[in-house]
Structures are given as structure tokens and as C-alpha cells.
Amino acid sequence: MSLGQVLDDLSKYVELQMDEGTSSAKVSEDVMGGLKGAVEGQGSQEPVTEAAPKTSDSPGSGADLERIALEISECKLCQLHSSRTKTVPGQGSPSPEIMFVGEGPGADEDKAGLAFVGRAGQLLTRMIEAMGYTREEVFIGNIVKCRPPENRAPEPAEMIACMPYLKRQIAALQPRVIVALGATAVKGLVEMPKGMGITKLRGTWMSFEGIDLMPTFHPAYLLRNANMKKYVWEDLKTVLHHLGRPIPEVKKRG
Ligand code: URA
Ligand code: SF4
Numbered sequence: 001m002s003l004g005q006v007l008d009d010l011s012k013y014v015e016l017q018m019d020e021g022t023s024s025a026k027v028s029e030d031v032m033g034g035l036k037g038a039v040e041g042q043g044s045q046e047p048v049t050e051a052a053p054k055t056s057d058s059p060g061s062g063a064d065l066e067r068i069a070l071e072i073s074e075c076k077l078c079q080l081h082s083s084r085t086k087t088v089p090g091q092g093s094p095s096p097e098i099m100f101v102g103e104g105p106g107a108d109e110d111k112a113g114l115a116f117v118g119r120a121g122q123l124l125t126r127m128i129e130a131m132g133y134t135r136e137e138v139f140i141g142n143i144v145k146c147r148p149p150e151n152r153a154p155e156p157a158e159m160i161a162c163m164p165y166l167k168r169q170i171a172a173l174q175p176r177v178i179v180a181l182g183a184t185a186v187k188g189l190v191e192m193p194k195g196m197g198i199t200k201l202r203g204t205w206m207s208f209e210g211i212d213l214m215p216t217f218h219p220a221y222l223l224r225n226a227n228m229k230k231y232v233w234e235d236l237k238t239v240l241h242h243l244g245r246p247i248p249e250v251k252k253r254g
Contacts, residue, residue: 060095064172068165072145078161080104080146080154086113090141090169097243098131099139099175100124101166102218103184104154110147115140120220124181127219131236132248139173141166143188159188170211177239178211182218189213203235205242214239 069089075081088105091114100116108118116124125135144154144162154162166188170178180186183198189208192201198215206213216235217228237247 060174062094065089065094065169068168068172072165075145075165078144078146078158080144080148080158083149084146085110087145088113088115088142088147089145089165090115090139092135092139092141093137094139094173096137096139096173097176098133098179098239099141099170099173099177100128100179100181101185101189102140102142102181104142104144105147106151107147115142116219119223120218123219123222127232127236130233130248130250131240132245139169139175141169143185153184159184163188167209170208175211176243178208178213179236179239180206180213180215182221185218186215202231203238205238212242 069087072087072089075087084105088109092099102116102120102124105115106118106120108121109115115121124140128135128138143166144158145165146162148154148158178189180189183192186192186198186201186206190206190213198217201215202217204215206215214235216232217225222229222232233250240247
């Protein structure tokens with residue numbers, strides 16, 4: 001039996017329990033649908049494609065985003081909930097041209113409840129500003145919304161459980177471009193071609209549900225490998241060109 005079938009059965013079971021008035025079946029239909037969609041998407045060549053938001057306010061109003069953030073704040077869908085201080089839904093413009101997606105909160109983000117506010121975040125801010133934007137003009141989010149302990153990478157089950165939130169955020173934001181920061185972000189959003197790591201994939205356009213996606217290195221990796229910054233700048237210039245934006249001169253920085 002496939003994992004998808006197992007979840008299908010589980011979903012039916014929960015529905016049945018609810019019909020019978022069992023009050024402890026608390027997983028919402030939305031979440032079940034998203035989870036099932038995410039797991040089914042894992043086995044195929046296609047990236048995960050289901051789970052659009054049920055309700056939607058006028059695009060770009062931010063009301064959908066607030067609702068998603070509220071659900072995230074109460075989420076216990078994966079084990080990461082038990083060690084978090086604050087959830088980190090992501091923040092920024094409700095109608096950005098560009099959405100940046102990282103891996104997951106670190107210690108600083110877990111304390112603040114905000115994405116990319118530590119050292120890697122400061123470098124990301126410089127990257128965004130070098131492109132001619134402010135942090136407030138873009139949206140900055142992550143694959144998982146709770147901090148993995150000891151800064152380990154999120155596990156596949158955690159990424160799958162959290163994916164419906166990111167998908168709903170993307171549906172609400174409708175960015176023109178998603179910049180996927182590092183291998184975990186790319187893996188979470190698109191099917192990585194076999195044998196291709198981020199080093200090979202970076203700089204080439206991919207697609208997430210019809211939205212152009214640019215894979216590049218994670219800023220934390222750049223903090224350890226400053227000589228790779230030039231490649232990220234190349235990728236970000238490709239994004240600017242694609243958006244018809246002017247390419248600012250780079251000032252040399254450390
Ligand atoms: N690294 C990430 O991937 N995300 C953050 O929010 C901070 C650091
Ligand atoms: Fe829920 Fe995502 Fe946090 Fe897991 S990481 S508890 S799925 S919000």
C-alpha cells in the first residue's frame with residue numbers, strides 16, 4: 001500500500017470519527033488534504049501540486065497571510081513543534097515581485113519569530129539591497145516554520161508536514177519569481193534531477209506551479225565560502241534581468 005493510500009484511509013477514518021461525534025479528531029480537512037497532496041507528490045516526477053487555499057481575500061491584502069500565520073502559530077503537525085520558542089511564518093510584502101525561501105529558522109529566528117534575522121539574514125538583507133529592493137518589498141520565508149534542534153536540516157517528514165503552509169503562502173503572494181536558497185529549499189519545492197546538487201542547479205530557471213524559480217546558494221553557506229558570492233550575484237542578476245529591473249553596480253563588500 002502506498003503512503004498516499006495510507007493517508008487516504010487515515011483521512012476517511014478521521015472523517016468517520018468526526019461524523020460519529022468524536023471530539024478528539026482535530027486535524028482539519030485542509031491540513032489532511034494538504035498533507036495527502038504533499039505525500040502523493042513525493043513519489044512522482046512532478047512537484048507537489050495540490051492544496052489551494054479554501055478561502056481567499058483580495059489578492060495582496062495580506063489577510064490570507066495572517067490567517068496562515070495564525071494556523072502556523074498553533075500547529076503541532078510535526079515533532080518540531082515541541083522544541084520551538086516561536087513559530088516563524090515568514091514576513092514581508094503581501095504582493096512581492098520576489099519571494100525568498102530558506103530552509104528553516106535558526107536560534108535567532110526562533111527567538112524573534114522572524115525569518116532571516118541572524119547572521120545569514122544580515123547577508124540576505126545585503127543581497128536584497130544590492131538588487132535594489134528593501135526587505136519590506138520582498139517576502140522572506142522558509143520551508144519549515146519551526147526551528148530544527150541543533151540547526152540540523154529538516155527531515156523529509158517535517159518538510160512534507162509543513163509544505164501546505166508554504167504552498168498557501170505562495171498562492172496568496174503570487175510572486176513573479178521564487179528564489180530558493182540552498183539545497184533544502186530547492187528539494188522542498190521542486191523535484192531535484194538525479195545526481196544534481198545545488199552547485200549544478202544554481203543559476204538555471206526551474207518552475208514551481210508555473211512560477212519561475214531560481215535556485216542559488218544559501219547565505220549561511222556564503223558566510224563560510226565567501227568566494228561563492230559571485231555566483232549568487234550572477235543568479236540574482238539573472239532574476240533582475242528576467243523582471244526587467246535595472247542591474248545595480250555592485251559595491252565590493254566583505
Ligand atoms: N536560515 C534559514 O534557512 N532561514 C532562516 O530564517 C534563517 C537562517
Ligand atoms: Fe507545524 Fe511546520 Fe512547525 Fe512542523 S515545522 S509543527 S508542520 S508549523
